[in-house]
Amino acid sequence: MTVTYDHLLFEISKKGRRAYSLPESSVEKTELASVLPSHLLREEPAELPELSELQVMRHYTGLSNKNFGIETGFYPLGSCTMKYNPKINEDIARYSGFANIHPLQPEKSAQGALQLMHQLENSLKEVTGMDAISLQPAAGAQGEWAGLLIFKAYHEANGEGDQRRKILVPDSAHGTNPASAVVAGYDVVEIKSNEDGRVGVDALKAAVGPDTAGLMLTNPNTLGLFEVDIVEIAEIVHEAGGLLYYDGANANAILGKSTPGEMGFDVVHLNLHKTFSTPHGGGGPGSGPIGVKAYLTDFMPSPRIEKDGDYYKLTDNHPQSIGRVKGYYGNFGVNVRAYSYIRTMGAEGLQQVSEDAVLHANYLRARLSPYYDTPFSSHCKHEFVLSGNRQKKLGVRTADIAKRLLDYGFYSPTVYFPLIVDEALMIEPTETEAKETLDAFADALIEIAKDAETNPELVTGAPHTKAVKRLDEVTAARKPIVIYQKAHDNS
Amino acid sequence: MTDKKDLLFSKDHEWVERLSDNSVRVGISDYAVEQLGDIVFVELPEVDATVEAGSEFATVESVKSTSEIYTPVSGTVSNINESLEDEPEKLNESPYEEGWLVDITVSEELDLSDLMDAKAYQEYTDSL
Amino acid sequence: MTEQHRYLPTTEQDRKEMLETIGVSSIKDLFSDIPESTRATKNKAIELEEALSEQALTTYMKQLAGKNTTTDTHAYFLGAGVYDHYVPSIVNHVLLRSEFMTAYTPYQPEASQGELQALFEFQSMMCELTGMDVANSSLYDGFTSLGEACNLATSVTKKQQVLYSKGMHPQAKEVLKTYAYGMEYQVSEAPLENQVTDLNWLKENINEETAAVIIQYPNFFGNVEDLRAVKDLLADSKALLIVMANPLALALLESPGKLGADIVVGDTQPIGLPMSYGGPHCGYFAVRKQYMRKVPSRIVGQTVDSDGKRGFVMTLQTREQHIRREKATSNMSSNQALTALGTSVFLAAVGKQGLQDMAQQSVNHAHYVKHKLAEKGVTVLSNDSVFHEFVVQLSKPVSEVNDRLLEKGFVGGYDVSKEWGADNATLICVTEKRTIEEMNSFVEALAEEENR
Structure with missing residues (x-):
């Protein structure tokens, strides 16, 4: 299909058109000019577009045709868990009893919502092996930040707040890990991975000390490898007086197989928009609940939900709490979808999810390893990392391979991450893809590897079939245009 | 204006041009520029800022990376290349002339003995 | 798993073929690197409620949703940062x-x-x-x-x-x-x-x-x-x-x-x-x-x-x-x-004029309710320079009044006694969605509470 639609909202606007009808009102107008000083009244109305209803729909349908989602095709983005987002969960989140309720309405008029949250907390306790859950964090990064503030409050309560100022982060970690540590007020110490792609016990021993506040770890890590020394790692950190944080971005690999609680972690977050199937929405909203071991519950974000007989209530009398990290109770609508997913799968289903996710990743890895460098030799979990080093020598970069995949009707894997692998391609197939899709994807990557040898221009010139060709990101960053120019000139 | 062969170089790929007995101009080498790729933004210190040899004083950014620039001398920033704000591409096009970064007035006697001349720097980069 | 789940396309046959390509004999081999002591075994397996069919799920979730008061069942005069507005x-x-x-x-x-x-x-x-x-x-x-x-x-x-x-x-x-x-x-x-x-x-x-x-x-x-x-x-x-x-x-x-x-x-x-x-x-x-x-x-x-x-x-x-x-x-x-x-x-739908109309109508409604309440003898604490929210002082605790309003089909204001620094202060919001009937009967209901 040739996509020709190329207009901005502002370019199709015409004065006088409308796509709304307000409720009728016979109430007399209140002139704000009679109650406010004139300089607080808008001089020029905001230049918003004026369109008919069909024009609005056609505009956004035109845009959607230039966008790629999971239902468009395979989306093997590593560390993002692009699994199917069940439709029924969209229906449920839109039930009036969930969508049209106010966060400050009387507790007794929102018992269904509180009950759902409480039950979701219980399910997540099981899945993580933790003792208490807070649904408040809006996303993984916010969960990390909240978790590290809990570290901080805990060390302060022990009189070690001034002393423990360092967070250890492996060099393979997601960028949010070190950044979250910084906005929690911590200094970051990077731990080098060993040759087999895991946290080296010796490097860790050398790094921990009386200044250690904690270690952040993703397990399996961003290379898709399980940290086999996790028990010893936990012991080393705990013995030094530090705490362990579990980045749950990769939890899709371990459902029903292991829990961060059993591994020795003190605080965890989960990405409900990854492991628990809620849609990514083009970048959000997500949901990043955190779980803690019993001795940290007093420090959790406030308010918390408690069950009193059959009555659910919100409590905010937690003097040691780190406070509130977000408005109200988190991204409730996202949590409704995640709870529906958990109820749909059950414990057995979730375990099957992880088994198939891991099987799929190992299968793709086995099919591709003759054609691409595989930096680490062991079996992977739910994702794996290839290196485009062999192709780079032919003048074809990983970025080119990523763009060429778009021509085959696939989205690209995560590229140039983790940073410790040159020309990295990080592939996460998820459990919801059929073997036929995995095979077609493997075939495409193999063909690209061959084209890199025989017809590199085909790859370096990609994509050839999208609405736009390769975009000039350099000029975009040098001379940023971040709002519609004409609207700006008029203002 | 500036001839590369009259400049001195640091191992961190900064170049230094002696402007007078107590002032120098600092930039980054063509080797460094090539490694960085298309430069999209340069963050410079403010005029009158104090800088210390070996410490970060500027940041150079490409689309997907940032690199810290270290000053080879201590002193006070007396002048910055303001044109880089709108035209960071000058660093790619002309690293030794239009792409200079800052002028520094040195506080103590100018000591450039740790730096390499152009020939030594060439040998150094060839070895990398 | 006994039955093929509708979200999981991989069949037993697929699994067999994939394991063969990988070169391992069972799925277990792919998880063997998880240390024994951290594995979810029979004793500490995760326990969740039984998986539900789509129909059973919707029945259950409707039941939960049905326990909540919503904008379909009640007229909201509650704002305080979150607002009940028209969405096309x-x-x-x-x-x-x-x-x-x-x-x-x-x-x-x-x-x-x-x-x-x-x-x-x-x-x-x-x-x-x-x-x-x-x-x-x-x-x-x-x-x-x-x-x-x-x-x-x-x-x-x-x-x-x-x-x-x-x-x-x-x-x-x-x-x-x-x-x-x-x-x-x-x-x-x-x-x-x-x-x-x-x-x-x-x-x-x-x-x-x-x-x-x-x-x-x-x-x-x-x-x-x-x-x-x-x-x-x-x-x-x-x-x-x-x-x-x-x-x-x-x-x-x-x-x-x-x-x-x-x-x-x-x-x-x-x-x-x-x-x-x-x-x-x-x-x-x-x-x-x-x-x-x-x-x-x-x-x-x-x-x-x-x-x-x-x-x-x-x-x-x-x-x-x-x-x-x-x-x-x-x-x-x-x-x-x-x-x-x-x-x-x-914003594309309501556009330049619609947004102004919607804001103006909210202002009109809020000021209307505010004046009506004052006329009925309810103590209004806010002065006139308000947008679409204002504070009223009740003669009994806000939660008590809100409970009674709830019975009458209204979600009342937000208790701001602590924030405002006065007993029984409530923050009332009126948006463009409230009909004249809803506004008049809300004023009646609140006045009635005050005069009880």
Whole structure:
């Protein structure tokens, strides 16, 4: 299909058109000019577009045709868990009893919502092996930040707040890990991975000390490898007086197989928009609940939900709490979808999810390893990392391979991450893809590897079939245009 | 204006041009520029800022990376290349002339003995 | 697993073939690297309720949803940061398009032009409303946007004191304090005078250490703050003026940018998003151009492709955590792209005139109810300079009155006794959605409660 639609909202606007009808009102107008000083009244109305209803729909349908989602095709983005987002969960989140309720309405008029949250907390306790859950964090990064503030409050309560100022982060970690540590007020110490792609016990021993506040770890890590020394790692950190944080971005690999609680972690977050199937929405909203071991519950974000007989209530009398990290109770609508997913799968289903996710990743890895460098030799979990080093020598970069995949009707894997692998391609197939899709994807990557040898221009010139060709990101960053120019000139 | 062969170089790929007995101009080498790729933004210190040899004083950014620039001398920033704000591409096009970064007035006697001349720097980069 | 699950396409035959290609004999081999002591075994397997069929699931979830009072069953006179406004049906239809809903962050711009353009339009419209130069493509919510704004202010001014108005949303204050706990700066509250921020107090307390002054517009109690007067107090200071604004009110109120704001933040829930028990909503974040490279989270920019055709990319990415890691000034990764899209569709639908009409009708309704209540002898504490919320003093506890209102089909105001500093004070909000019948009977019901 040739996509020709190329207009901005502002370019199709015409004065006088409308796509709304307000409720009728016979109430007399209140002139704000009679109650406010004139300089607080808008001089020029905001230049918003004026369109008919069909024009609005056609505009956004035109845009959607230039966008790629999971239902468009395979989306093997590593560390993002692009699994199917069940439709029924969209229906449920839109039930009036969930969508049209106010966060400050009387507790007794929102018992269904509180009950759902409480039950979701219980399910997540099981899945993580933790003792208490807070649904408040809006996303993984916010969960990390909240978790590290809990570290901080805990060390302060022990009189070690001034002393423990360092967070250890492996060099393979997601960028949010070190950044979250910084906005929690911590200094970051990077731990080098060993040759087999895991946290080296010796490097860790050398790094921990009386200044250690904690270690952040993703397990399996961003290379898709399980940290086999996790028990010893936990012991080393705990013995030094530090705490362990579990980045749950990769939890899709371990459902029903292991829990961060059993591994020795003190605080965890989960990405409900990854492991628990809620849609990514083009970048959000997500949901990043955190779980803690019993001795940290007093420090959790406030308010918390408690069950009193059959009555659910919100409590905010937690003097040691780190406070509130977000408005109200988190991204409730996202949590409704995640709870529906958990109820749909059950414990057995979730375990099957992880088994198939891991099987799929190992299968793709086995099919591709003759054609691409595989930096680490062991079996992977739910994702794996290839290196485009062999192709780079032919003048074809990983970025080119990523763009060429778009021509085959696939989205690209995560590229140039983790940073410790040159020309990295990080592939996460998820459990919801059929073997036929995995095979077609493997075939495409193999063909690209061959084209890199025989017809590199085909790859370096990609994509050839999208609405736009390769975009000039350099000029975009040098001379940023971040709002519609004409609207700006008029203002 | 500036001839590369009259400049001195640091191992961190900064170049230094002696402007007078107590002032120098600092930039980054063509080797460094090539490694960085298309430069999209340069963050410079403010005029009158104090800088210390070996410490970060500027940041150079490409689309997907940032690199810290270290000053080879201590002193006070007396002048910055303001044109880089709108035209960071000058660093790619002309690293030794239009792409200079800052002028520094040195506080103590100018000591450039740790730096390499152009020939030594060439040998150094060839070895990398 | 005995039965093939509808979300899982892999059959036993597929599994067998894949294991063969991998060269292992069973799935177990792929998990053998998990240490024995941490494995979920029979004794400590995760225990969840039985999996439900689609039908059983919807029955159960409807039952839970049915326990909640909703806008379908009750007329809401509750606002306090989250508002019951009209949302055109088309907003939801666009959000359900899976090309938007099921996409990830647009890392490959050539395959994500639709999302990128929609966010570029969102940024443009937020700048238009706020009067600012640059807006990002959204943050978690209004309160976290405020926290990020304060982190930005303390970082660029290198000062450690933030002054916020008592007229801020109480939860905004709480989130702000958590941010300050993280980055270790100090926050202090400026009192109110005559229902708006006390300018004399500000004047005395703005000093060389002040990084920012934060004002809510209109403030939590509904009063419209004079931003220009606050800005004038900052003339000799390096401190930034941060404004947390209700974007609907900006249809009628002068844009914070024109009145001197350096950063404008807030939540777009009132413009196009369902209340959803508090989330997901959508934080917006807009700044003057000079702070562009300090803005947290994703920004979309316009560029051209190799044929010279217009296109859009995420730009200025070196600000962000995935590049700057421990040198980043924000850890923002995911944004609220889908709810930002919802707001964009909303603004495209109501447009220039509709937004003004909607805001004006809300103002009309609020002032109408306020006057009617006063006529009935109810004590109205707010003066006239309010937008669509105002404070009333009841003669008995707010929760008691709200319980009775609930029985009569109304969701009453928010108890602000503590925030306002008077017993039994309640914050009432009236939007364009309330019908004349609802407003009149609410006034009757409240008056009746007062006279019991």
